[in-house]
Structures are given as C-alpha cells and as structure tokens.
Amino acid sequence: MQSIPIEHGLILAGVLFALGLVGVLTRRNIVFVLMSLEVMLNASGLAFVVASARWGHADGQVMFLMILTLAAAEVAVGLGLIIQMYRKFKTVDIDVLSEMKG
Amino acid sequence: MQDLIWLLPTFPLLGFLCLVLTGGSLPRKIVAVIGAGSVGLSFLSAVLIAAQFLASGEDYFVKEVWVWMAVGEFTPGFNFYLDGLSLVMMLIITGVGFLIHLYSTGFMADDPAYSRFFAYMNLFVAAMLMLVLGDNLLLLYLGWEGVGLCSYLLIGFWYENPDNGYAARKAFVVTRVGDTAMAIGLFLLFTQLGTLNIQDMLGAAQQQWAIGSPLAIAAALLLLGGAVGKSAQLPLQTWLPDAMAGPTPISALIHAATMVTAGVYLVARTHVLFELAPTVQMLVAFVGLATLLMAGFTAMTQRDIKRILAYSTISQIGYMFLALGAGAWSAAVFHLMTHAFFKALLFLAAGTVILSLHHEHDIFKMGGIRKQLPIAFWSFIIGSAALAALPFTSGFYSKDEILLAALAVEGPGLLLWIGGVIGAFFTGIYSFRLVFVVFFGDSQGHQEVKEEAGWTMAAPLMLLMVLALLGGWIQVPLDAVFSSGAGHEEAPVSLLVHAVMIAAPFLGIGVSYLFFMSKVFDVDKLMANPLASSLHRFWFSGWGMDALYQRIFVNPFLYLARINRNDLIDSFYALLVSITRTAHLMLARTQTGYLGWYALSMAAGLVLIISLGVML
Numbered sequence: 092m093q094s095i096p097i098e099h100g101l102i103l104a105g106v107l108f109a110l111g112l113v114g115v116l117t118r119r120n121i122v123f124v125l126m127s128l129e130v131m132l133n134a135s136g137l138a139f140v141v142a143s144a145r146w147g148h149a150d151g152q153v154m155f156l157m158i159l160t161l162a163a164a165e166v167a168v169g170l171g172l173i174i175q176m177y178r179k180f181k182t183v184d185i186d187v188l189s190e191m192k193g
Numbered sequence: 194m195q196d197l198i199w200l201l202p203t204f205p206l207l208g209f210l211c212l213v214l215t216g217g218s219l220p221r222k223i224v225a226v227i228g229a230g231s232v233g234l235s236f237l238s239a240v241l242i243a244a245q246f247l248a249s250g251e252d253y254f255v256k257e258v259w260v261w262m263a264v265g266e267f268t269p270g271f272n273f274y275l276d277g278l279s280l281v282m283m284l285i286i287t288g289v290g291f292l293i294h295l296y297s298t299g300f301m302a303d304d305p306a307y308s309r310f311f312a313y314m315n316l317f318v319a320a321m322l323m324l325v326l327g328d329n330l331l332l333l334y335l336g337w338e339g340v341g342l343c344s345y346l347l348i349g350f351w352y353e354n355p356d357n358g359y360a361a362r363k364a365f366v367v368t369r370v371g372d373t374a375m376a377i378g379l380f381l382l383f384t385q386l387g388t389l390n391i392q393d394m395l396g397a398a399q400q401q402w403a404i405g406s407p408l409a410i411a412a413a414l415l416l417l418g419g420a421v422g423k424s425a426q427l428p429l430q431t432w433l434p435d436a437m438a439g440p441t442p443i444s445a446l447i448h449a450a451t452m453v454t455a456g457v458y459l460v461a462r463t464h465v466l467f468e469l470a471p472t473v474q475m476l477v478a479f480v481g482l483a484t485l486l487m488a489g490f491t492a493m494t495q496r497d498i499k500r501i502l503a504y505s506t507i508s509q510i511g512y513m514f515l516a517l518g519a520g521a522w523s524a525a526v527f528h529l530m531t532h533a534f535f536k537a538l539l540f541l542a543a544g545t546v547i548l549s550l551h552h553e554h555d556i557f558k559m560g561g562i563r564k565q566l567p568i569a570f571w572s573f574i575i576g577s578a579a580l581a582a583l584p585f586t587s588g589f590y591s592k593d594e595i596l597l598a599a600l601a602v603e604g605p606g607l608l609l610w611i612g613g614v615i616g617a618f619f620t621g622i623y624s625f626r627l628v629f630v631v632f633f634g635d636s637q638g639h640q641e642v643k644e645e646a647g648w649t650m651a652a653p654l655m656l657l658m659v660l661a662l663l664g665g666w667i668q669v670p671l672d673a674v675f676s677s678g679a680g681h682e683e684a685p686v687s688l689l690v691h692a693v694m695i696a697a698p699f700l701g702i703g704v705s706y707l708f709f710m711s712k713v714f715d716v717d718k719l720m721a722n723p724l725a726s727s728l729h730r731f732w733f734s735g736w737g738m739d740a741l742y743q744r745i746f747v748n749p750f751l752y753l754a755r756i757n758r759n760d761l762i763d764s765f766y767a768l769l770v771s772i773t774r775t776a777h778l779m780l781a782r783t784q785t786g787y788l789g790w791y792a793l794s795m796a797a798g799l800v801l802i803i804s805l806g807v808m809l
Contacts, residue, residue: 115792124788189786 100141107134121176121183125169132162194245197238198273199258201283201326204235206319212312221307228311229294232318236287243280252276252673253392255328269389274328277670281526282325282458285533289450290318292653296541297442299649300548304440310350314446317343321451325458330379330389333459337375337423340452341368347447348439360435367432371422375459378415381408395465402469409469416463417473417480424456424510427484431738433507437499441544444499449506449540450533457513457529461522464675468520478518478602482612485511487736489619493626494733497554498543501627504735505580506536508616512595515613519606521598523671528591534664535579535588538657542572545650546631556627561636570632572654577624579661581698582617587664592617596694597686610690614697621701629709 107130114127136155143151177183208231212224219227246254253276260270275283294314301310320339327333349361383389385408386397402409420426425433436448447453460467460477467474485508492504509532516525546569550559563570579588596617599609707713720726731737757763783794 112796116789116796119789185788188788191784191786 094144097141097145100144101138104134104138104141107131107137119184119186121173121185124185125166125173128169129162129166132158132165194238194241195249195254195275196256198242198254198256198275198326199271200238201235201242201287202319202322204231204238205315205322207231208315209312209319212308212315215308217306217308219308221302224308224311225298228315229291229298231315232287232291232294235318235322236284236291239283239287242275243284246275246280247670261331266387267383267389269329269331271332272328273326274391275326277672277674278458278461278526279325281530281669281671283322285530286318286321286325286451289533289537289657290321290446292656293442293446293450293537293541296445296544296650296653297440299647300442300544301440306350310347310440313343313346313350314443317347317447317452321455324455328390328392330382330391330394333391333462334376334379337419337455337459338372340447340455341365341372341423344368344436344447344452347443348436350439350443354438357438360432360438364432364436367429368422371419371429373418374415374422375419378412378419381412381415385412391462395463398466398469404469405471406469409466410473413463413466413470413473414476416459416466417477420456420459421480422456423459424453424514425507426456426480426510426514427487428738430484430488430507431735431742434500434503434735437497437503441499441540441547444503445537445540445544448503449536453506453510454513454529454533457510457517457525460514460517461526461675464517464522467517474518474520475605476518478515478599478605478609481511481514481516481518482609482616483511484508485515485616486612486619489616489623490732491735492623493619494729496556498546498556498559498627498631499540499554501556501623502536502539502543505539505620505623506532508620509536509580512592512613512616515599515609516595519595519598519602519609521595522675523669524591524594524598526671527669528588528595530667530669531579531587531591531661531664534657535576535586535661538572538654538661539576539580541650541654541657542569542576545569545572545654556630559631560634561632563632566632568651568654572658573628573632575658575661577628579664580624581621581702583698584695585662585665587661590665593694597690600686600690614693617694617697618701621698622705625702625705626709629705633710 111127111129111131111134114130115124118124118127136158139151139154139158141151143149143154173183176188180188182188208227211227212219253274256273256275258271258273260268262269294311297310297314301307304310317340320336320343322336324333324336324340327336345361345365348364349358351357352361379389382394382398386394386401388394388397398409398412422429433448433453437444439448467477488504488508488511492501492508495501495504509528513525513528513532516522516528546559546562546566547554549566549569550562553559575586579586582588582592592613596610596613599613600606602609708716720729734740
C-alpha cells in the first residue's frame, strides 16, 4: 500500500492549526472561538498520528487519545461557562466583556 | 521568707497583666481591689522580708531566680540583691506606693479610664522594684527604662489634650539624653571590668582603677548623666515641671516619691565609682547646689500649685545630690525617704484641693479654704513644715545631716553650706507662700466648697502626716552598705552653725508672712519695679531654660529635618519609586480586557521564543 508522505500530513496539520489560530484571534462570537480551539487541538492530534505512522510507533496514537479526552473535558467546561455568560450578560460577544482591564 | 523576694515585683506585675488583658471590662470595685491590693500584698511581703533580714543581722542577701541570658562569660540573671539601701528603697516604694494607690481609688473614681490607670501604676511599681532590687546593672537598666516608659504613659494619661502628649514626649526625650549616657557608661564598665554585677563590678573597679584615673572619671560621669536625667537635675531638669500634666497621684508617686529619686539611688549604689573619681563627686555636689538654688528661685514665682511642688521636688533632689557629692551617702538616702513622705503628702493634699475646687490649679484663685478643707489644710501645714525643715519634723533631721556633711567637705565646704542654707531660706518662703495664699487670706468665692475625700483619700493623708512628722526618728540601716567609704568623723560644729540652720527656714516663713499674710510688703508694688518684674519673669520661666533649649536644640533639629527632607539619598529612593510606577502604568495599559488581544500576545510570544530557540 502506497503510504502518504509525512510532509503532506504535517503540512495539513500546520494549515489546520493556522486556520484555528486565526479563528481564535479574529472571531468575536465565543462559540466560534471555542470551535477554532477544537480545530487547533485536532491539528496537533493529526501531527501526532502522522508521526506515529511514519515511525511505526504507538506512542503518537496514545497521545491523540489523550488529546481527545482533554478536548472533551475542555468543551464541557467551556460550554458551561458560555451558558453562564449568556445568562448573565445576554450576549456571546467576548469584546463586550472587557471590564477587567488594568 | 527572704527566698520569696521575687514576689515583690511579681504581685504588681500580675496586677498589671490582669488589668491590661481584661482591657477595662472589669467593674471598678474589682479594678480597685486588684490595683491597690497587688501593691498592698507587695508591701506586706516587703515588711516580712525586711523584718527577717534585719533579724538575721546579715549585711546583704542574694536570691538568684533565673539566668536571663548566657553569652559566653556574660550571664546576667534575674537576681535580687537585698541590703540596707535596697531595703529602704523597697519599703518606700511599696509603702508609699500602696498609700498612693489607695488614694487613687478615690481620686480617679470618676475617670473613664480607671482600669488603664491602675494597670500603668502597677507596671510602674513592678519596674521600680526591679530597679532597686536588681543585682546587676542590666536588670537595673531594665527597671530604669520601665519606669521611664510608665512615666511617659502616665504623664500623657489624659491624651485627648495634645499639650499632655507634648509634655509626655518632652519628659521621655529629655530623660533619654541621660539614659543614653548611662547606657554608654554600662558599655564602658562592661568592657573594662568584664561584669555588670554591681558588687563584683565595684570590687573590680577598686582593684583596677586608681583614684582619679581617667576611666573611673569617665564611668562616673556617664552614670551621673543618667542620674541627672532621671532626677531632673541641671541641665536636664526641664521635663519635670511639665510632667505635672499627669493626674496628681502620678505626680506624687512617680514625680516626687520614687522615680525621680532613682538617680540618687543609682549614685548611692555605685558610690565606690564616685569615690574613685573625686572630681566627679565634687561635680555632683555643685550640680545639686546649682539645681536647688535655681529651683528655689523658680518655685517662689510660680502660680500653679503643682508646678510649685514640682520645683520644690527638683530643689529637694538637689539637696540629695549635694549630700551625695559631699560623700554623705546615708544622709542622701535618709533625705530621699523623708522627702518621699512629706512630698507625697503635699501632692496628695494638693490633689484633694484641686479635686474639691473642680480642677483649679492657680493658687491665687483659691484663698481662704482652710475651714472647708481641714484635712488638706493640716496636710499642707505638716508637709510644708517638713519641707521647710522646721525642728522636730522629719525633714529637719535629714536636711540637718546634709548641711553638716556639706560643711565638712574639704575645700568648698563653706560655699556648699551657705548655698544650702540659702536654699533652706527659699524653701521656707515658697512652701509657706503656698500655704498662706491657698488656705488663708481672702476667699475667692469658694465658701460652698466641700472636701471631696472619702476614707480612701483621707486615710493615706493621715498616715503620711504621721510619717512626715515622725519619719525623722526612723533609723535607716545603711551603715553596712556605705562602710567602704572613708567615713566622715563628726567634726564638732559650733552652736552658731546650728542656730543659722534652724533660723533660715523661719526667716523664710517670716518673709512669706509679711508678703502674703499681713501684707506689710506689697507684691504688686514690688512688681512695679522694672528690675523686680523682669527678674520675676526670668525666674517664672525656669531661668529661661526651655526657651534656651528650644533655640539651641529643638529649632536646629527641626531645621535639619526640614532641609533633609529632599536630600540625595531620598531622591534616589524617590527615583526608584517613580520608575516602578511608570513601568506599572505602561504594563497596565496592555491589560485591555479583550480576549483576542491576550491570545495574540501569547501566540506572538510563543513564535518569538520558538524562533529564538531555532536560530540559536
């Protein structure tokens, strides 16, 4: 079976990561910020999987499983916070919540 | 019983702790019982210990309680040393102290800070007992500073009035000058003689130092500095008249009977050092002489009843210093004791007068109150008679001894004696001026006044009257303490000398009578004379010492403080502060509260770090 070259996989991961970062930086809706964060997490997961396929090693896949659990936990907490935020401020725009400045 | 000597300072200390830890929440009756009772217990044990000590016939007794600290060879302890001198002092402190505590329970009855008052008083008694019973100079110094602290706290007792706070600070700072000299003296003694235990130290000094050696002179001078500050002698006497801002029982206990005589005790305790430095001892005599004359002049011109008594205290301590300088150690301690009796009596009686006249201090606004205040009147008659040293009162015997000792001094003896007799003449004038003006003469509208004296105030006055009258018959057991001195043999003194000494106070009383009773001479006419009135102003201000110190010490110091406010070192620290503040403001601006901004700076920082890591 013809294997995908490692460079392709890494480039895809890099592109995904950059997209996610741009989303985090530019989005004002906090739900989309959270989703962009998920994209970034999956990008790093993809890099692990690609690397483990290249070296024929299971460690990368173990790492991806851990990232998956972590992401699930993070989303649970994050969504909870978003619900609280919406209840309190009636908005999901993060730039409105800029009271804590120095 | 002697082994329990540590109980003496412990009782009042426990009383202090009880009162201070309950923070004024106890009912007044209990406060009075704790406050006066602790000193009363202390007095009882002092009497028992004294009886046993005198019966044992020993010269001294040491009780080691515990070691305070041990640094190499230096192991000062909480050790108590009892001999004739500390015996007399401990009985005065606890005895007179108890009477004054008892009086205070009545005098302070309406004061809101009743508990605080007794807490400080008890702490004072504990510290004072520590001072006289300590067997080493460090313990003495602990008590010395302790009584200074209590004096400060009690002068400023009515702290709502800023003037009282000022008087308290003045007393603290002025005595601090003397205390510093004394501390340096202790350092000198320790480095030279290797011990602070008083008896060991005195023995070592006698062996190592020749008479008149520079070190002995320096040590004696420094100790004299401490004594002069505490006992309000020239040139550090300015704090005592202002110290009258405190409640009257304080003036009686601290600023007449006990604390101000601590300097006399110190010199008497270390008299061996002064015998090794005859020039300093002569200086002591002249300090005493100058002080007693200066204070005598000033006392004649004052109007405030308590200030008159304060200056007379300074003057009487001057007599004690005169006696110390003349080498008549036991005469000095004897006068200390009789003075404690009659001056406590006078102050407490003055307190009764002041309380009955609703806090009136000006003697010229009293007048003709002998019928209304019989107890205070008789207290003043007896106290003033003892103060003026009329024959057969207690003051007569002690002052007699002092003047005879002064006359026996080789060299300036006659000068000292004449000065002392002139002082006795002044004492007669000012003490009976007070009596004539306050109790005789025209009434100033106080007919309706009633004597405010319950039994707690009357009983101490009665007892002190008896002591002031008969205290001269008490034999003080000091022969063993001062036996190391040369011992003055009783030179035969001509009858003329005795006649002059007896006549001097009577003359003074006569002058006072002519001015203030029969009005043969008129004070106002005398004041019309410009010389007399300017002299009066000069004496009234205490020889201008306050103004002088204000000019040469206080004002330059304030000036230095003002110009030093912006000095180089200060501006360096100010610069540090402003740099930190600017940096803080700049960093605070980056904290916008926008989430995207934070994420961006994190990402940028990460990129920066990684690229740096890659490049290097």
